[in-house]
Amino acid sequence: MTEPLMKLVELTKAYPGVVANSDVSFNIEAGKVHALLGENGAGKSTLVKTIYGLVKPDTGTMVLDGKPFTPTEPRAARAAGIAMVFQHFSLFEALTVAENVALGMENPPPLRDLAQRIRDVSETYGLPLDPSRIVGDLSAGERQRVEIIRCLLQDPKVLIMDEPTSVLTPQEVDILFETLRKLKSEGTAILYISHKLEEIRALCDHATVLRLGKVVGTCDPRETSAREMAELMVGGTLHVPKREAGEAGETLMQINGLSAPSPREFGTSLKDIRIDVRAGDVIGIGGVAGNGQDELLSALSGEIRAGAGQISFLGNDIGHLAPDARRTLGICAAPEERMGHAAAPDMSLTENAALTARKRKDLTNNGFIDWGKTRNFANEIIERFDVRTPGPGNAARSLSGGNLQKFVIGREILQDPQILIVNQPTWGVDASAAAAIRQALLDLAAKGAGVIVISQDLDELMEISDSFAALNEGRLSKPRPAKELTVEEIGLMLGGAHDMEVAHVETAS
């Protein structure tokens, strides 16, 4: 066996109160795709940040190409041949693709030469991208290509990809995988982070599983079932949400030609959205990020007001109502962004409980807040939804993302809404908590509420939805019963207007 390209030896990194990585060792080989598996908080991000020079390990060493590797900053890591595509893009929306790429370079060549190089790389690797387009107009998949091309221009030895497919349609995932396979055949080592197990089985050669900062197992993903890997990740057996198939009841809410401009620049306006929500129904709305999900949630929660007749609830027009008035009627919502939108980071959980539950939980008396009652409600959420926190007096920002998500979802569900709209309900939540949240959504529907789940996680939507619709550039497709759909069909519904050019890669021989 040849010497591995990169060796990680007993890396340990502790933060106050938590050990993010503990004695993590594994090898990355040239020309292989190495998967790093683990739930949120398992320490994957810390580990890759260590490799990328953003985090210094407390102890442990790294070896690259037989030489000790101790990057003090990302620039040093890049110079040594490490490139990374982050989950969240760092692009300037108002600039062109080429300008964005130039901004990330130490000594950018003239823009015209750079544009040519971008075109060359994008052709070689089958990543269709026009260097002169404004990033603000690109889809999430195209933005990711900008990031990937930015990395490829450095000619990296090791390419790190952090949850690359979470924002892609199935077809875009195929394009990406073609590219990665081509890179692999050229000898690039790829460190691939994901929690989508089927993808890992399709793409990766090795897998290292992290749990609570430790390596708990390695496997060959091609020969291990997704369920086995999931159980390695969570360290136990998985509970799969169940639901009683119920008859859909009366129509609760009608969305009839909802159109609204986005309040944000480069946001997506909603265009003529139509859907009926019936009692007991779970409607799954899929779509790639940035296709109007935020706007749809805001329009339904009341942050964006709708025109007359566009939204009605039990036959009454509610488009002009403010969020609190809608909550009084029984329409609750949980936005995607937890910090700063669904919850105020610097406020206590008690205060955050009052944020939306004031009307339905009757927490105010002539405008005076009953803090005792509010605290009890916060405690109830913490207990019922297993929110890990010392108590309701703690600031929301002291909670991990997943725990805060449980709090936010719990806060809305415990208000016993008639309509609940959630955006990315299990984003960043570990697998067992995600299952609990999905179960709670299903239970709510079983009690006769209408639930709209907006999510980018197709597996999640298929698991819990009765009907499925796709949001694309602010337009909603006609909802179809979820049972009848195949992954291919869903992909086409999601893709809609995006360019679905399949990678024209000459097969590696």
Add this chain to the structure above:
Amino acid sequence: MIALEKRPQPSQFWSFAAPIVAVILTMIFGAALFAMLGKPPIEALGKIFWEPLFGEYNFFYLPQLLIKGAPLVAIALGLSLGFKAGIWNIGAEGQYIIGALCGAGVGLAFYPMEARWLIFPVMLIAGAFGGFAWAMIPGILRVKFNTNEILVSLMLVYVAEQLLASMALGVMKNPDGMGFPGSRNLSQYASSSSWIDQSNGMHWGVVIALIGVIFAYILFAKHILGFQIKLAGQAPRAAAFSGVSPARLVLFCLGTSGALAGIAGLTEVSGPAGIVSIDFNVGYGFTAIIVAFLGRLHPVGILFAGALMALTYIGGDIAQSSLGLPKAAMQMFQGMLLFCLLGVDVLTNYRVRMMKRGAV
């Protein structure tokens, strides 16, 4: 290497200790400043902090504390509402002037009527309305046209100063004043005086400032409106999601702070100042910004900060007259106070960690 690390929770201890540590640091740096100016540092500090409270002539200085503190506290309370919500009313000085002009106008218009039960309440209302209306200009402009309330409210201070000069020299000039600029002395008429007990420095402005502290305390501790103000300042999107209307909040915060500044102006002009004169305003509206932050935007904190600021004014005057300290040194001293507070304040949200060099 020293590194700052964000605390998961704001420190309870430091949010109380920070102002005290800041005052102590200010004393140390102030003493150094006075020593460099060749003045005895300890004695200077004594003149500033000890003399007005416990010195031989404190019967004279203690009432001054109320007189100087009351407008600062009243204005700062109003400002703190907006500051918490991220609405920056920098023009309290202008609202203070206009409140004084409106209230004084009512008082002068009724001269020489003696019905105090009628005239003084109407003056109070007029004063509050004057400040309110002046603050509504930036408020409505911001809500309707999204202008910057900082600039508009600040510019309106200079407009108000010009109005004040024109009033003092024109319409409101005392017809029996032998040509001297300035109005009749409102504090000399029982019908329009804001004094309750002049020898102890008690006037209606003091009472209203204290009532304001209680109201603001209840507002933030118990009322949904106080909660919404905090929410809007800390997380605007969460506030919109919760159902707070930003426009109404802007108008409420600016209107309330304007009205409080107006009342402060009116009680000043009809009490301690007495007459509408060209130099009637002495910068309370700007100093109150410091007071609001020194009191960390908390009503009780503002009460203490207002008292402390008034103390440095009075003590500063004593130090100037008895030790010959330059006025600029005193202004620097007051500036240091805010500077130290903001510096120490970091410890509330961050902790300091010592690290070995190279082991970052």
